[in-house]
Amino acid sequence: MLFMGILQMAGVGVILPFVSLLSDPTKIQDNAVLEWLYGALGFASTDSFLIFIGSILLFVLVASNAVTALTIWLMTRFSWSVQKRISTRLLNGYLHQPYETFLNRNSADTGKNILIESQQFANGVLMPALKSLAFGITATMIVGFLFWLEPILAMVVTLIFGLAYLLVYLTVRRALLRIGRARMSANTKRFQAVSEAFGSVKEVKVMGREAHFLQRYEPAAGVFAQSMATSQVLGQVPRYAIEGLGFGVVMGSMLFLLASGNGLQSALPLASAFVVAGYRLLPALQNVYQGFAQWRFNQSVLDTLQKDLAAHEPPAQAGKTEGAERFEVKAEGSQGRQKALLFEKAIELRGVTYSYPMADAPSLDNVSLTIPRNSFVALTGATGAGKTTLADIILGLLDPSSGELVVDGTVVTPLNRAEWQSQLGYVPQDIYLTDSTIGSNIAYGLAEGDIDLRAVERAARIANIHDFILDKLPNGYDTVVGERGVRLSGGQRQRIGIARALYHDPAIIVLDEATSALDNETERRIVDELDAMRGGRTLIVIAHRLTTVQKCHEVFVLDNGRIAASGPYSQLVAQSTEFRKLAQADLSADGQ
Ligand SMILES: Nc1ncnc2c1ncn2[C@@H]1O[C@H](COP(=O)(O)OP(=O)(O)OP(=O)(O)O)[C@@H](O)[C@H]1O
Structure with a gap:
């Protein structure tokens, strides 16, 4: 910038002797510097000396423009690198x-x-x-x-x-x-x-x-x-x-x-x-x-x-992957600074209350429950009862306003949350598929080179979508699904979502039952298949229909943010009026 300023000023400065000489060439003798230059460079005529001074002027002007252009180029590059x-x-x-x-x-x-x-x-x-x-x-x-x-x-x-x-x-x-x-x-x-x-x-x-x-x-x-x-x-x-x-x-x-x-x-x-x-x-x-x-x-x-x-100060440098952070948390845990959070026995909610920001009333009110490892449980209840909120607490997405989420006796905190989440697989109601191949949609968020194709296929087999991918899709796992998976049906999208949740071989799967995309029968089949292929995993289903929960080990019935009843399906049918009301509503919805 300074250089640019100096050259711009020099351009202005050189013009003065040049025009002065043009108007009166005898001025060479009046100026000691010009006279010395004239003699030292051996000029024979004032005309050639004028051309020489003119050339210097031209050079300075061109150079100052070039330096200005270079400065603007550097500033522009700098600005865009800051934008990035x-x-x-x-x-x-x-x-x-x-x-x-x-x-x-x-x-x-x-x-x-x-x-x-x-x-x-x-x-x-x-x-x-x-x-x-x-x-x-x-x-x-x-x-x-x-x-x-x-x-x-x-x-x-x-x-x-x-x-x-x-x-x-x-x-x-x-x-x-x-x-x-x-x-x-x-x-x-x-x-x-x-x-x-x-x-x-x-x-x-x-x-x-x-x-x-x-x-x-x-x-x-x-x-x-x-x-x-x-x-x-x-x-x-x-x-x-x-x-x-x-x-x-x-x-x-x-x-x-x-x-x-x-x-x-x-x-x-x-x-x-x-x-x-x-x-x-x-x-x-x-x-x-x-x-x-x-x-x-x-x-x-x-x-x-x-x-x-x-x-929104980022906790880590840009470019560092979630995986890398999770690994760090694990490493930290293994060094003993943070107790390792391996799920082997049970997930517990102890007196959990949760209020959404700016909400008047809590959406979960003093909820306590235990989900043993290798069990199949359902969270059910009327719409707005708090099923999704409860699942989000288990998923570590929401922090309890009071109470605790405890895994094998260890409270889940921001420090060990990543480790807890690395053991979870989540299947949302609406599966978001990116406009890329089936393979990369299953191994979600990984670079092509990092995808483990065997894990992709294993997950797809468990989700019962492997045969469809091989037989019906033109390029198998390399078939591009279109933005949001527009080229697939709701059921197929959900199976891809399940395969995605299974890719990392999680210990727990939380499945938010699709309310719209699938009919009852398909949903029940999917949940049944998932249960049959659980293979030691814990399955938590947010059930919007009771047809899917009949084989559950335990059903938690939520009402207004509280656990209204819990137990196996048959016991609830016999003992819980809340549950019977839900079953009744379910039957009438089915009959429609
Ligand atoms: N972001 C939010 N901000 C404020 N209140 C919310 C928010 N999300 C949900 N709620 C409220 O919390 C309560 C429980 O909602 P939740 O989504 O957990 O219910 P649900 O049982 O999953 O319902 P559905 O079966 O309709 O999905 C509801 O009263 C809802 O209005």
Whole structure:
């Protein structure tokens, strides 16, 4: 940046002797340096000496432009590398947040911050700040040179341009902050409209709600476009007015020099220096102004990213995999700092109460239960009774507000949670399949080279989907399933989900029974198969239908966040009115 400033100033400095010589070549003899140069380099005529000085001027101007270009190139690369680092840190930070954080955060907003706002930071905050600095140095050097040349004139020129830009900035700064905030909020709304529309594209099509999402998108896109355009106009347009002013100042300066009585001939070199200075100084000042204007416009981006980066401080360096962290936790455990958490006997919930953030009432209220190893249990109850919340506590996704999750006598804490979770397999209601091969969907989240194909096949066999993959899919395990697995049926997707849960050979499988994708019969078959192939695993099913729980060792009936009854199916049918009510409701739903 300094070098850029020096060269830009030199470009302005060399113009003065050059124009001076052009207007009066006899001046070579008046200047000791020029005279020495003339003699030392053996010039025979003033014309060839003029060409020589002209070439130096040209070289300095070209070099200063080249250095400016190089500086901008380096600054641009730096800004984008910072964008990469910030966006990676944000993703890392967001991903490592406790599950509870995601319950209160809009995923479109998170995605927008990672992808767009980090970019806005690089382009709209960092790059302008660097440009302001670089061109600020240049402007200072040029101004310094002008002061050395002609202090009064330089002061007038600097004051006029400096004040003009300052005045413009002070006038537009409030507006810039306001439209910057409007841009940020419109951008969130744009992202939400798009992500919600495509996230529920089936419902959108069936219910014919395309227009609704367009109506949500369009005004937000309008505000976004308008605020971007206004900020760019406010950043660029003053330049043209100030250039006009600059032209007026040059003309005025020449008249001033003429009027000072030295004549045009003597005024010309100085005037040329001021013209070149203006040619360099104005863009430099424009860049400084634009930097401040953009910074102001993007103040809200800066505030948001700062807040999110501080609040979502990643626990580990970006790029470190969850697996690696889990391994570390295990290693820590094996060194005795943290008691190893191997599940061999039982999972216990001791007086667990859980309230969602900002909820009025607890969703789980003093729940205590024991799930022995190698058992098949079901969590059931009416809708909203707390089944999913209870499963999320067991999965280590939610921390009890009070009470404890205990595994073989060891309380699960943030320190040993990863080790606990590495023994769990989870099958959600809606299986999210990525747009990649069946194989990589089963070995979820692993690089191609890290996938254990034998483990994939073993898991697929247990999930009863191996034959289908081999016989019906064109490329077997290498068949690409399409985004969200659109090329598979609900049952097939769920079996892939089960195979995914089984890939790591977990000791416990938690299956959230699909309420919509599958019919009763298919669901029962899947649960029965899973039970038959448990092979020593503990199976916990969140049962929305009682047809699937008949073979359970123990059924826990939840009601309003409490365990209303528990026991084997036949015992509950005989003894629990709660359970009979549920069974009745189930039967009537089946009959419909
Ligand atoms: N993120 C949340 N914030 C606040 N309250 C929540 C949240 N998620 C669930 N709840 C509330 O907690 C209670 C239990 O919900 P939960 O999802 O555990 O029920 P469930 O038995 O799994 O229901 P379903 O069978 O309908 O899936 C409900 O009253 C629900 O409204």
